[in-house]
Amino acid sequence: AERTPDNVALVFEGQQLSYAELNARANQLAHFLLRQGVGPESRVGVCLHRSPALITAFLAILKAGAAYVPLDPNYPEDRLAFMREDASLSYLIDAAFDWQQLASLSSPNPAVTVHSDNAACMIYTSGSTGKPKGVLVTHGSIVNLIVALASLHHISSEDRFWQFVSPSFDAFTEEWLLPLTQGARLVMVPGPSRLLPEEFIAALEQHRITVTLMPPVYWAAVAEYLLRSGKRLPETLRLLITGGSETKTEWARRYHSLGAEGFRLINEYGPTEATVGATMHAFDPVTDDNATPLTIGGPLPNIRVYIVDEYGEPMPIGTAGELYIGGAGVARGYWNRAELTAEKFVPDAFSQQAGARLYRTGDLARWRPDGQIEFLGRIDHQVKIRGF
Numbered sequence: 494a495e496r497t498p499d500n501v502a503l504v505f506e507g508q509q510l511s512y513a514e515l516n517a518r519a520n521q522l523a524h525f526l527l528r529q530g531v532g533p534e535s536r537v538g539v540c541l542h543r544s545p546a547l548i549t550a551f552l553a554i555l556k557a558g559a560a561y562v563p564l565d566p567n568y569p570e571d572r573l574a575f576m577r578e579d580a581s582l583s584y585l586i587d588a589a590f591d592w593q594q595l596a597s598l599s600s601p602n603p604a605v606t607v608h609s610d611n612a613a614c615m616i617y618t619s620g621s622t623g624k625p626k627g628v629l630v631t632h633g634s635i636v637n638l639i640v641a642l643a644s645l646h647h648i649s650s651e652d653r654f655w656q657f658v659s660p661s662f663d664a665f666t667e668e669w670l671l672p673l674t675q676g677a678r679l680v681m682v683p684g685p686s687r688l689l690p691e692e693f694i695a696a697l698e699q700h701r702i703t704v705t706l707m708p709p710v711y712w713a714a715v716a717e718y719l720l721r722s723g724k725r726l727p728e729t730l731r732l733l734i735t736g737g738s739e740t741k742t743e744w745a746r747r748y749h750s751l752g753a754e755g756f757r758l759i760n761e762y763g764p765t766e767a768t769v770g771a772t773m774h775a776f777d778p779v780t781d782d783n784a785t786p787l788t789i790g791g792p793l794p795n796i797r798v799y800i801v802d803e804y805g806e807p808m809p810i811g812t813a814g815e816l817y818i819g820g821a822g823v824a825r826g827y828w829n830r831a832e833l834t835a836e837k838f839v840p841d842a843f844s845q846q847a848g849a850r851l852y853r854t855g856d857l858a859r860w861r862p863d864g865q866i867e868f869l870g871r872i873d874h875q876v877k878i879r880g881f
Contacts, residue, residue: 497650497676503545504680504700510545512676515552517600518545522553524598526584533558533611535583539660540564540573542588543681547660548669550586551614558605559583560612560629565661576617576625579829609633615828616663618765627828630666634768637821639670641794642770646704646732646759650676653729655697655705657685663765664737668706677704686711690718698727706734709744716748728753736761736770739868740787745776762789762868766837766852768822771796772866780863788865789858795821798866799843799851800858808859813869816858817851819844824852 498513510518531537537554539561541547554561562580564573566588577585613632617625642648654672656679658664672679680700682688688696693715697705707715712735719725726733730752740760749758763771774790781787792798797819800808808814819841826834841849857869 500650500676501678502673503548504678505543505545506682508545515545515549515673516602518549518595519552519556520600520602521595521598522549523556523603523605525595526553526557526559527603527605529584531557531559531583532605533607535559536562536580536612536615538562538564538577538580538582538585538587540566540585540587541660542566543656543660543683545681546592548673548679548681551669552673555607555613555632556603556605558607558611560614562615562617562627563661563665565659567659568661572625576627579625580615580627581829607632609636610825612825614666616666616765617661618663626830626833628663628765629825629828630765630768631825634822634824635666635670637795638667638768638770638793639674642667642671643675645773645793646671646734646757648672648675648677648704652677652703653701654679655685655700655702656681657706657711658708659686663769664706667734667769672704690715691722694719694724694727697730701729702727703729704732704734705730708737709735709740712748713744716744716751719751720747726752726756731755732757732759734759734761736763736789739870742776742781742785742787743783745781745787746778746783749776749778760787760789762866763818763822764852764854764856766824767796767818767854768824771818771822772798774865786867788861789868790865792818792820793822797841797843800860800866805839805842810860810862813857813859815872816854816856816866816868818854819849819851823850 494512494516500512501509502512502515503510537559539550551561609632612629613635614630615627617627758776761770761773772789772792774788799817800814837853838850841851857872858866
């Protein structure tokens, strides 16, 4: 907002917000929240559909030092009611919120002290039980993720991001903060996952999108359409990030071939409890073998990954074990679930740092001889259908 105040920050249904406008609106809402007693370690619910108001709310909550709690208005009411009560919200911003009351409020940046270990957001995840549980993610963990990805993906103010996933999904953290911390443009549309492949490609071309995040199940459908119609990905698209389920190398190869020269396909892995992304692999058409699943690569900067047996001992190369994650991405734990937190977030026996912890993912993996990690599935009987 200070470097490029006139750059377009948000695009939504014909509307455009500059960085200066977005910052001023977020500041006004932040000052309003501070008047309501909101501050560090407060949790503020946001139950809004995709719109500039949604981004304004998230940004304002962070500016007030609090943690935002996404509540998808498309969820069943009983689930939303449970989450609202369980989160012990200090405030709720929903469709009934009166934005006009902010017009007279101050717009300078609020003076709030926030530390890296303060909560920045609480994302509800079902896990293997189906009962929602809130994962507390800190400012430090998110900063580590965004700084690492901005560097690895060479994000600049010239980029244009397509916003795809639900705001209540952990990957949304990456989708909205990665562009907005680099002066890039974030393009939002209502219900992007409902777009037919041809509509999706047309939208990418219209907005000259350079970066998008997409689940494998959706980009497989897009790839089928492109191959069937003889079309290719827009030349402007330089980076596609996928993850969330096993990706076939065969499909990655076919999809990569549809991009322009320099197009990169990234397979990212990471649970909510490890702040969205813990490892990544850039598809290489030369070295990636169709006979094996696409690897999840190696750990991001300041992240540590271990593959261990049932006693927590490291497994040899090529031998399956449970994947543990340590380092800067490990979340604080589950809100109001002390017993479950103690079970899943365990002391880091490999670290010399006092209080260091590891998150037990429940995922099976193995090291390959080339140093890449191969994802093998779950160690329990969890069944995932279309991401649920």
